[in-house]
Amino acid sequence: MAIFKQLFDEATSTFTYLIADEQTRSALLIDPVHEQYDRDRRMLDELELTLKYVLETHVHADHITGGGRLRHELGAQFIVGKGTGLDCADRLIADGETVTMDGITLQAISTPGHTDGCTSYLWNDRLFTGDTILINACGRTDFQQGSPENLYRSIHRLLSLPEETLIYPGHDYTGHRVSCVAQEKAISPYVFGLDLAAFAEKMQNLNLPKPRRIDVAVPANTHCGGADVARAAGETEAPATKVC
């Protein structure tokens, strides 16, 4: 049996996911947030879990990853998509490769578009999409090598998975928690009825504000959220409006 938890950072509307093996107590976290280190550490301690891996869906622009400090303090391995090219990572995971932890296996799916190195992770019938698919939305494509064409292809590749596949996104700004492939195909305004040209035009006209912490978060995350970089970042607040 596995332990599964969805955690939420209010300040940046970021989801973090915990997956652990109930028997061996080995655990992994997907997309931890630096400011939530104490929460995550407490949870691991309370559940008597040993953190083995931190999996990143991409180099985030809105928050600093908690992976740097978790790796430093707990010895977890930092894993991120090969397309990021981050030489600070313990492992760059390529499309189709897997992370195996006792009886738990996650498959990496390379999903460029929001950024070049975006990676989604499939665990049985649960898909962790980062910012490639948000519920009724998707990540923006106007910075960090963003490409509407690549994102369109990545979204539709993920939506070719079985209809009942559950979608757990990297963020939500409107109170949603989980969706599924069938629902996103049927009602997402970024999917339903949009061909590539219409999608690209929509993405080019979003006119979203620049993420307030991008100039701090991207350099820190490019160094795998190194603890020193993160401590120097200072700011802890971020707007709860859509910035990703």
Ligand SMILES: [Fe+2]
């Ligand atoms: Fe992002």
